[in-house]
Amino acid sequence: LEQLVAGHERARRIDVDYASHGPHVEAIREELLTALSGIAPQAAAVPFHSTVTGSSIDTTGLDAAYWYTNLRQPVRFAEAVTGLLGQGLGAFVEISAHPVLVVGVGECIERGEGSAVALGTLRRDEGGTERFMRALAEAWTHGVPVDWRRAFPADARTVQLPTYAFQRRRYWLAGSGATAGDAAGLGLADAGHPLLGAAVAVADGGGHVLTGRLSLRTHPWLADHAVAGTVLLPGTAFVELAVRAGDEAGCGRLDELTLHEPLLLGPQDAVALQVVVGGADDRERRSVDVYSRPDGAPAEQPWVRHASGTLAGSACGTGAADWAVCDWPPAGAERIELDGHYPRLAETGYAYGPAFQGLIAAWRRGDELFATVRLDGEQRDGASRYALHPALLDAALHAVLLDDDADRVDGVRLPFSWSGVTVAAGGAATARVRIARSEGDAVSIWLADDAGRPVASVESLALRPVTEDRLRAAGRVGEDLYRGVWGPVVVAGGELVGRWAVVGASVDASWGALGLVWRGLGEVGAADVVVAVCGGGSAAEVVAWVLGLVQ
Structure with a gap:
């Protein structure tokens, strides 16, 4: 276990008193075959995919010898799941008292081709009807057909959802925050993380970049982290982003992470994220930085660095294993x-x-x-x-x-x-x-x-x-105080409407050539533009800078 953890594998000890799937089982082979000799397997109506063979088999062969082999040989779980994915299955439901295989199935789905979902049924300390009905609902929302007539009493009936008057409260579950689109088709890898959408290894230097998009619409639970009247991304989320980036680069320890700027999230805001991992130095350490800027911002708008730190290649030092x-x-x-x-x-x-x-x-x-x-x-x-x-x-x-x-x-x-x-x-x-x-x-x-x-x-x-x-x-980091915005100019019946000021040309020569009647504030010089815009008598609504017109 310690070697697996040191090698950056997620592992935990299973509380059992015998060594399954190994040579130790051979010592009780005859005892098992005798104890199971009365088994009379039957043909199943549902296809049976075995983790002994990794493929579909005839259930009439599930005799005592099969179950001994099941206990003695390695479990071909991933092979069986991958085979089912290859047949186009879109949903895996674990029927157990607590879902322990959902994570493994999910990892097989992430590594395989196509798309599918892994779901559970009951949970530890949640074994009643309410939990089971919730599991049915989760399956149904993922496209699994459910015969609701068998789930409710015979006199149950469907009802229309109630109407509402502009409260803007959704009835349907919020999205998971996963990024839509085919990352592989864009030359990226799916980051496989709720806060990140894609990852790419940098060709020059051995670095990595992970990207994502956050908003309170895609990640509504973040709205519950409000400090001093402001919703902000928790500092623990920056740790999670850095740890995920470390996994991408093969680094099992976040040596240090310093937070520079809070990341504020407004009700209608969306931000683009970048987690940048640098190349390894001679001690296998890498830099890690977390950036954001408003989603859809122009290319020239700078990114804000919220956190910076260092990743290490191994989980050395005082760690979780010490307690x-x-x-x-x-x-x-x-x-x-x-x-x-x-x-x-x-x-x-x-x-x-x-x-x-x-x-x-x-x-x-x-x-x-x-x-x-x-x-x-x-x-x-x-x-x-x-x-x-x-x-x-x-x-x-x-x-x-x-x-x-x-x-x-x-x-x-x-x-x-x-x-x-x-x-x-x-x-x-x-x-x-x-x-x-x-x-x-x-x-x-x-x-x-x-x-x-x-x-x-x-x-x-x-x-x-x-x-x-x-x-x-x-909240104002990276934002401009003023921005230039193009707007419409009203010209009614050949007459300029509103308070205009002209810079750089004769009123009569310029506007008369266009057949427009000048009723503005008059001609001003370049030095007077600020006065024309901001005040000094009647402020101008429109300042026209005319470089020249030819009659």
């Missing part, structure tokens, strides 16, 4: 009452919505803080697509705010500098968190899963106060 906990809460830790915690945060400027209210329990032991954090709803369902979901890591930081002074006047505190970030197991939807003070006001953070196994760690995180004025100024 694991099975006893929870830890011995000697005293519970912290969280009633009213998020309303109190809102009073101090942290207006977190449901997607970011993931802190559900906290304890203190000396200078250490412990917490349980959890994603709910759509964020929980989509956690497997992230290395470490930004809302989950952000919820861990909310425990740090328990020690903040409610009367502080220097602004809210936001992540500023991250050091030594490693992810041991991706896709977590819940986590146990330990927070310890490091140098100055910085903290170290460790996250583990429900079984105490390492998920991620941050060697050092420094937070810095940010005022409302600073956030408002950040």
Whole structure:
């Protein structure tokens, strides 16, 4: 396990007491064949695709010898899924008490050709009818036919959706944020990430560029991260972007990441993202920078650099593997009452919505803080697509705010500098968190899963106060105060309407040649243009700079 983690593979130990799919099974071969000798396999009405053979087989052959082989030989899971994809299947539904294969199927889909979706049914602690009906709805919205007559009582009937009067509230689920289009056809690779659309390796220098597009329409959950009355991309999202870029470049550790400018998201705004990874130096370290600018901005508009840092080729140093906990809460830790915690945060400027209210329990032991954090709803369902979901890591930081002074006047505190970030197991939807003070006001953070196994760690995180004025100024970074805009000019019946000023030509000679009647403010010189536009008597509505007209 340690070698896999050191090699940047996502792996975790399975809690079983026997070694399947290996030579150890041969010791119980005769015992298994005897125990299973009474099996009488039957022909199946539904095609059966075996992970023993990797292909479709006749179920009448599922005898004792088959099941022994199933336990002894390697599992040809990816081969079976790829074969089904090749037959044009568009949906895979895992029927189990908790979806553990959906992630593996999804990875096979990403590597294969064509498009498909992987879905679950029940979940751990969610095994009732409501969860199953929700799974049916998810399948139906992905194009899987559902016989709703069998899902509801016989007297159930369909109804029309209610009308509404301009509230602009959608009935349908918001999009996943995935970028439409064929990235491969554009010479790019699909980034396979909710915040990024495409990735490309730079031909000269061994660097990488990952691109994406963000808005509150495509990623509505980000609207729940409002600070000082402003919606901004959480600092944990910049960490996620850098970690994903590190995966692309073969770097398993984010050595450092400094945030320079907040990325504000307005209700109608959309921004283009670029995550740029530089070439490797002699120590296999690479630079990483995160940029944005308004989507559709002209080519000459500069990009804003929001974060910069360094990626390392291996997960060395103090990392997540150095902390694991099975006893929870830890011995000697005293519970912290969280009633009213998020309303109190809102009073101090942290207006977190449901997607970011993931802190559900906290304890203190000396200078250490412990917490349980959890994603709910759509964020929980989509956690497997992230290395470490930004809302989950952000919820861990909310425990740090328990020690903040409610009367502080220097602004809210936001992540500023991250050091030594490693992810041991991706896709977590819940986590146990330990927070310890490091140098100055910085903290170290460790996250583990429900079984105490390492998920991620941050060697050092420094937070810095940010005022409302600073956030408002950040929203103007890269924007022009004024822009030139071409508009229509009204000419009614050969007569110039409005207050005009002419620069650089004779009124009578120029306008008379066009058959237009001049009723403007008169002829002005070039030095008077500012006066003509901004005031100094009757301000001009239109200034015409005439280079010359020939009669």
